[in-house]
Structure formats: C-alpha cells, structure tokens
Amino acid sequence: MRDRCRTFTLMTMSQTPLNALHYLVAVAGPAIPPMALADRDLTLGRHESCQLLMPADADKVSRFHAKFSFRDRRWHIADAGSRWGTYLNGRKLEPGEFLPLAEGDLVRIAPWTLTLSRTAARRGLQLGEDADQMSSIVRSHAAEPGAAPARPLAEEMLALLLETAAGFYASTDEPSLAQLLIAAATRGTGLRNATVLRPVDTAGKYEIVATNINPDGETSRAGNTYSRSLIAAASDGSVAEFSAQNAGGDIAESIMRLRITSAICAPLMLGNTVAAYLYLDARGNSMAAGLRANAVPFCAALARMASLALANLKRLDMEKRQASVEAELSAGAEAQRWVLPKRANTLGVVSYIGESRPGRYVGGDFFDVLELADGKVALALGDVAGKGIAASVLMTAAQGYLHSALLSHADLGAAVTALNRFICPRCPTGKFLTLFVAIIDPHTQTMHYIDAGHGYAFAAPPDGNFAQITGESDLPIGVADEIAYTAQSRPFSVGHRLLIVSDGCIEQPAATAGPREQFDGDGVIDALAQPAVDPVQALFDALFAFAGSTHLADDATAVLATLRQA
Numbered sequence: 001m002r003d004r005c006r007t008f009t010l011m012t013m014s015q016t017p018l019n020a021l022h023y024l025v026a027v028a029g030p031a032i033p034p035m036a037l038a039d040r041d042l043t044l045g046r047h048e049s050c051q052l053l054m055p056a057d058a059d060k061v062s063r064f065h066a067k068f069s070f071r072d073r074r075w076h077i078a079d080a081g082s083r084w085g086t087y088l089n090g091r092k093l094e095p096g097e098f099l100p101l102a103e104g105d106l107v108r109i110a111p112w113t114l115t116l117s118r119t120a121a122r123r124g125l126q127l128g129e130d131a132d133q134m135s136s137i138v139r140s141h142a143a144e145p146g147a148a149p150a151r152p153l154a155e156e157m158l159a160l161l162l163e164t165a166a167g168f169y170a171s172t173d174e175p176s177l178a179q180l181l182i183a184a185a186t187r188g189t190g191l192r193n194a195t196v197l198r199p200v201d202t203a204g205k206y207e208i209v210a211t212n213i214n215p216d217g218e219t220s221r222a223g224n225t226y227s228r229s230l231i232a233a234a235s236d237g238s239v240a241e242f243s244a245q246n247a248g249g250d251i252a253e254s255i256m257r258l259r260i261t262s263a264i265c266a267p268l269m270l271g272n273t274v275a276a277y278l279y280l281d282a283r284g285n286s287m288a289a290g291l292r293a294n295a296v297p298f299c300a301a302l303a304r305m306a307s308l309a310l311a312n313l314k315r316l317d318m319e320k321r322q323a324s325v326e327a328e329l330s331a332g333a334e335a336q337r338w339v340l341p342k343r344a345n346t347l348g349v350v351s352y353i354g355e356s357r358p359g360r361y362v363g364g365d366f367f368d369v370l371e372l373a374d375g376k377v378a379l380a381l382g383d384v385a386g387k388g389i390a391a392s393v394l395m396t397a398a399q400g401y402l403h404s405a406l407l408s409h410a411d412l413g414a415a416v417t418a419l420n421r422f423i424c425p426r427c428p429t430g431k432f433l434t435l436f437v438a439i440i441d442p443h444t445q446t447m448h449y450i451d452a453g454h455g456y457a458f459a460a461p462p463d464g465n466f467a468q469i470t471g472e473s474d475l476p477i478g479v480a481d482e483i484a485y486t487a488q489s490r491p492f493s494v495g496h497r498l499l500i501v502s503d504g505c506i507e508q509p510a511a512t513a514g515p516r517e518q519f520d521g522d523g524v525i526d527a528l529a530q531p532a533v534d535p536v537q538a539l540f541d542a543l544f545a546f547a548g549s550t551h552l553a554d555d556a557t558a559v560l561a562t563l564r565q566a
Contacts, residue, residue: 031203040386060084064080089315100324100325125226161298240264242260269304357557372407412487427478453479499561508556510546
C-alpha cells in the first residue's frame with residue numbers, strides 16, 4: 001500500500017532567465033491563437049497599432065492594456081493604465097510598473113488567463129471530451145468564502161487541516177506543495193487517487209504537476225483518465241463532484257472502464273485566476289471503502305489553504321526576481337555615476353551644468369564635457385536605444401571611446417567616424433546610439449557639431465530664448481560602419497548658450513490630460529524662458545511637475561553650456 005500511495009512528481013517550472021522567443025498562450029477564456037513575443041517592446045490591447053492585438057469585441061481589454069519588454073535577458077510586464085487591470089500570479093500590477101516574468105507565470109487579462117511559454121504548442125495530457133455523458137451528473141458546490149459546511153467537519157478532518165497548514169507554510173516550491181496537498185486530500189476524503197493538474201491551453205490539454213497514480217500503470221495511459229467536464233465545472237472557482245450512484249445508465253465510457261465510483265475536482269486560485277486543479281477519484285483496483293462524509297467541504301477548505309500557500313510562493317518568487325533586478329540596476333546606476341563629469345564646472349571660458357536622472361531602469365544616457373587644445377571645449381550627449389544592463393554597458397564603452405577620440409583627433413568628424421567604426425562590430429542586434437556632439441571654439445566664436453540621429457539640441461543667443469537646432473541629421477552610431485561623419489558649423493559668440501537633452505525629457509508622458517501628451521520641445525523651451533540661477537534644475541522641476549512625480553518614465557539627461565567673456 002505504501003508503494004501504491006507514493007507521490008510521483010512529473011513536472012517542475014523552470015526559473016532560469018529567459019533569452020529567446022517566447023509565447024503568450026491562453027490557458028483559460030475564449031480560444032485565441034498563441035501570441036509570439038518576438039520584439040523587445042510590445043503593447044497588448046485592442047487598438048490596431050498594438051503588436052499583440054486582442055479581439056475587438058473584448059470589452060474588458062483596453063485599447064492599450066499591457067506592455068511587454070525584453071531587457072536583461074528576460075521578459076517584463078507592466079500594466080498600461082488599463083481600466084480592468086492586469087494581474088500577474090494574482091497580483092494587480094500598478095500602471096507603468098514593470099515586473100520580471102518567468103516561464104509558467106499566469107497573466108490575467110479578463111476574460112483570459114495567459115501563461116508565458118517557450119513554445120506555441122505546449123506539451124500536456126489531452127483530455128477527451130465527455131460533456132454529453134457527464135454534464136448531467138457532475139454537481140458544482142459553490143460556497144462563499146468562509147461559509148460553514150452543511151455539516152461540521154469531523155475532529156480528525158480539522159486536525160488534518162491544521163497539520164497540513166503547517167506543511168503548506170513550510171513548502172519551498174510548487175511540487176512539494178502539490179505532494180502535501182495530495183497526501184492530505186487522500187487521507188481526508190477516502191479517495192485513493194489524486195493528481196494536481198495545470199492547464200496549458202484552452203483546448204483541454206493539461207500538464208501533471210504531481211500525482212500518486214503510477215505513471216506506468218494501466219489507468220494513466222490515456223487522456224480520458226480524467227473527466228474534462230468535471231474540471232470544467234470547477235473552472236469557475238467551485239468544487240465539482242461526481243458520484244456513480246447518481247449517474248444512472250448515461251455515463252462516460254472512460255468512467256465505466258476505470259470503474260470510477262466517485263470523483264472530486266477543486267480549483268487552486270490565484271485571485272480570480274485558476275492556477276491548478278486538485279483531482280481526486282476512486283478507480284480500478286483501488287476502490288475506496290467509501291467517500292467520507294463532508295469530503296467536498298473538506299476539499300474546498302484544503303484547496304483554499306493550498307491556494308494561499310501557492311500565492312505566497314508566487315509572491316516570494318516575484319520578490320526574489322524583483323530584488324535581483326533591482327540589485328543589478330543599482331550596480332549599473334552606480335557605475336554610470338562614476339563615468340559622468342562634475343555636475344557644474346567651468347572649462348576655460350565655457351561654463352556648463354549637466355545632470356542625468358535615471359528612470360525606472362538603468363538606461364543608456366550619458367553626457368560628457370572636456371577641454372581640448374587651444375581653449376576649445378567639447379560637449380556630448382548620447383542615448384543608447386533600449387534599457388537595462390546591456391544598454392548601460394554599451395553607453396559606458398561609447399562614452400569612454402568618444403572621450404579619447406575627441407582628445408586624439410583634431411577634426412570632429414574624424415572623432416565621430418572613429419567612434420562609429422568602433423561601435424558597429426560590437427553593437428548587439430537592434431542596438432544603436434544617437435549622439436549630439438559639439439565643439440565650441442571661443443577664438444573663432446563658432447560651434448562645430450554633429451547630430452547623429454539625436455535631434456534634441458537647442459541654442460539661444462545672448463538675452464534671447466531657446467530654439468531647437470534644425471537641419472540635416474546623420475544616421476545614429478552603430479547602424480552602418482562605412483559612414484563618414486562631417487561636422488556642421490554655426491556662430492556661437494559670447495553669451496550664447498547650447499542645451500542638449502535626451503529623449504527622456506522630450507517624451508515624458510503627462511500625468512493628467514492637457515494640451516500636450518508629452519513634454520516635447522515646447523516644454524523644454526517654456527521651462528527655460530525665465531532666468532534661473534540653475535537652469536537645468538529649473539528644467540527638471542518643470543519635468544517633474546509635468547510627470548506628476550520625480551520618478552520619470554525614462555532616463556532624462558540635460559547639459560547646458562554658456563560661452564563667457566574671457
């Protein structure tokens with residue numbers, strides 16, 4: 001008997017970092033095809049511009065519902081300000097809060113439950129359709145949370161629940177939790193066969209988390225080992241029950257063949273999401289002596305306890321993932337601060353103020369200011385496409401090389417061309433660097449500059465307002481290694497000012513509805529329209545007010561240079 005009742009763990013979820021194409025596969029809700037996560041930044045919603053397009057009649061899915069981003073070797077998810085919310089493993093996500101995903105995570109976007117999968121078609125046990133035979137003999141036992149059973153649970157059942165609760169609390173992973181659940185369920189109900197199943201799609205396919213049915217035995221070889229109708233009856237959060245005594249002659253062939261007399265299915269819930277099912281029955285040569293009284297309410301209580309324990313495991317796992325990400329980001333942000341110049345300084349007759357404010361993730365913004373020969377001063381601001389550690393590393397390499405190239409090359413175009421040829425063979429696919437770099441020559445009162453796909457530079461004459469510098473723009477750094485960059489020139493006399501900002505300033509979304517959805521260049525010009533002791537601080541104050549927070553959506557960097565009287 002001990003051998004018959006031992007538990008077999010058949011499947012565990014991988015927690016390794018994700019680094020390849022993945023899919024969102026629906027495991028509950030209306031049938032939809034798997035959605036490929038094939039790009040680095042994707043939006044899910046009903047709007048036609050969404051890369052992950054949901055059905056137009058899905059009234060609980062917002063036009064722009066959720067965002068998915070691939071950074072630091074794993075996928076992340078954030079709610080996009082949806083009306084009905086986005087849930088990860090039962091936790092409601094805050095708008096704009098990106099959390100790391102692991103394979104097998106459950107994403108609830110009503111009416112769907114989606115899971116992250118490495119494959120579009122997940123492997124699992126295909127259950128046969130038995131609705132015609134079983135629908136009339138499956139009973140659903142819905143109860144309000146905390147409601148008492150029809151009859152009080154026996155003392156031994158209560159003792160078993162207390163004993164199991166302690167075991168649930170000590171469980172460190174889902175398979176061990178499932179094993180404890182199976183052991184307690186078989187002891188408390190009198191049903192000898194137990195399995196914990198997890199749905200893998202909406203077409204009746206399930207994977208076995210743990211079972212005490214011998215995987216080599218006769219009763220485990222076919223998909224009709226489990227009643228799909230019984231599971232369907234439990235999919236709304238109720239406990240479903242089947243008893244052969246109430247079946248009459250209209251009974252599924254699989255139930256007759258396996259000589260099943262009783263079966264119970266209880267869902268394990270993460271919030272409103274079904275994460276798994278506890279499936280119990282008496283079959284074959286393991287016929288139960290009899291289904292114990294109050295077996296259904298006992299299973300309901302046991303499933304609620306297991307659901308709480310599962311939610312706690314998911315919470316701890318998500319916290320570990322988030323802590324790991326935050327530690328990496330903190331280290332990356334600290335490294336970025338090391339390579340930036342002083343916030344304010346004067347080099348010869350050029351004074352500057354520069355500041356870089358990190359967003360939610362380590363990014364690729366940098367600025368640099370350095371004194372060259374003959375009293376010239378170079379300013380540069382670059383922005384690596386993408387976020388995360390990879391962007392930070394590319395940013396650091398680009399800044400270091402550009403700094404050296406500006407000191408080595410008398411010609412600005414030669415320095416930027418050398419940077420591009422250094423970056424191109426080292427730049428990951430899909431990465432590039434936008435750059436605005438200028439050299440101020442106080443002797444000729446001229447500014448030589450190159451705009452490599454950046455576009456966010458502003459100039460102001462003495463006692464005048466800022467205006468955006470327009471004109472020809474070269475390709476970003478890292479796109480094509482054969483480009484030869486050539487500098488442009490414009491007058492830059494005493495009192496002239498040059499401001500360069502990153503796209504984090506320009507594209508910062510508004511906190512509330514207004515005339516501008518983004519801060520834009522007009523916001524930059526308006527912020528600097530009035531004299532200020534620290535114009536860069538005034539710019540960031542205006543940006544924070546527009547964002548409604550000091551936590552910006554993206555890295556924001558600004559550097560302001562002024563040519564002083566000698």
